Amino acid sequence: LIGLSGRGQLALRALGAWDAVADCATRVVGRKDWSPGEAEGTEREYVDRPYKTHVIARDRLAGVLYRKLVDEHAGAVEFVWDTEVRDVRFVDDVVELDCESSSSSSVSKKKHVMRARFVVGADGAARAVAAAVGAKVVRYEDDNERVFKAVPLSLPADWRGDLNYSARTKRLNFDALPATRDNAYCGVLLMKRNDPLAAPHASPEETRKLLDAELPQFSGLVDDATVAAIAEAAPSTLPKFRYVADSLVAGGDRVVLLGDAAHTVKPYFGLGANTALEDVVALDEALTAAPTGRGALETFSDQRAPEARAVVQLGRGLDRPGLLGFATFVVPLLLDLLFHKLAPKLFATNTIAMMQRLDLSFVQVQRIKRRDRFVQLALLSTLLCGAAVGASAILAKLMTLVGGASSLAWWASLSSSRVWALATPSSAAAPALGVTGIAAAAYFVWWLNRNRPDPADLLPKPRRR
DSSP states (O other), X not given: OEEEOHHHHHHHHHTTOHHHHHHHSEEEOEEEXXXXXXXXXXXXXXXXXXXXXXXXXXXXXXXXXXXXXXXXXXXXXXOOOSEEEEEEEEETTEEEEEEEEEETTEEEEEEEEEEESOEEEOOGGGOHHHHHTTOOEEEXXXXXXXXXXXXXEEOOTTSOSSEEEEEEOSSEEEEEEESSSSSEEEEEXXXXXXXGGGOXXXXXXXXXXXXXXXXXXXXXXSOHHHHHHHHHSOOEEOOOOEEEOSOSEXXXXXXXXXXXXXXXXXXXXXXXXXXXXXXXXHHHHHHHHOTTOTTHHHHHHHHHHHHHHHHHHHHHXXXXXXXXXXXXXXXXXXXXXXXXXXXXXXXXXOHHHHHTOTTOOHXXXXXXXXXXXXXXXXXXXXXXXXHHHHHHHHHHHHHHHHHXXXXXXXXXXXXXXXXXXXXXXXXXXXXXXXXXXXXXXXXXXXXXXXXXXXXXXGSOOOOOO
16 A cells, blocks of 8 residues: 655646545545553544545556556557566667566566667666666665565444554554555554564464454454465565665666665655655656756756655664664654754754655755754753753762861862863852853753744755756
């Protein structure tokens, strides 16, 4: 299933395809989530978004777009099915593609050559075109590898059919989205590769026991035949984070890369397909602005290559394991929650929410969050230093009063650095310095919160071509 967020919806509107897609999609207005150990689950609707997420099966989306092309461009587009590109060559001003075709009625593959003057490499994570043209790809090691198995569900009539259902336990995550409008859902079990649930050809009885133990709220919705299919199935893998660096254009003006061929992310935050649709709109606008085609692809690459890098880096920052994940995901979320609540005009909301804003590019989101982190750390450092200096001065004074000269000598030997030396009783300015540091930091936040505009207003808006 593909979740179409506001970014994808805007792109489809620009392409004139949204109404047809929306007619075949299912709307999701909120979420019901079970935290570890929670019996009832927590339900909430998304009231802070200017759009409602729509969910559609990938094949159905392809079918809707295919029908639109056939209806509006009959005779201008030729479709060749079940064909893979194996190699790309540049011969004079023509691009030659070595292809292999297969069909359901034949095991053998037929090799043939296709020729074109212009190629859009949108062949997904396979990246055959990108690899063939020698595109420079930045790849990240997957240090938080997960695999998944699909779980079809049929929800009871008294369950809402417009929610994203999810549950988290210590060993796995489960998410389910509506596949149709009659309460048929598609769920995904996300787990580590070595988890017994991830093993192929597993015992249906053991799989049922694991589901009962880990997901009691959903296990009863899965019939025995489906459990047997889950146990038998091999796990599927998630794509790795990677992006095409430098330029999305190759072979002069003859090949351009977009979608997963240009940037690959894990499907956690609805960034993959939606960003790919934005790529299509950007390419359409670049070509429209340059009818002769000269310079159009460079314009597209200049606009979208930084976005490819930013979306991958942002996504990977939210997918680190263990303590690293705590430092790059949990701590920033807590900092953003605290500082945005204290000073909403100075500090933006968390990264996940920022990526859903339709008025910001991913590059702008990345810049805003980097600035937030710098200011947050500067303020925290000032507060901690001020508090440490003030506390040290007070403690030193107490030790002097209680212990006399011997305690003072011991404290002076401990306070060897310049910072700690400020805290000795001989420095009358130490308490004032601590209070002043705390007051200055608090006033800085107060003043900026009153006088700063929205963080997004400080950055140039994405150019529309």
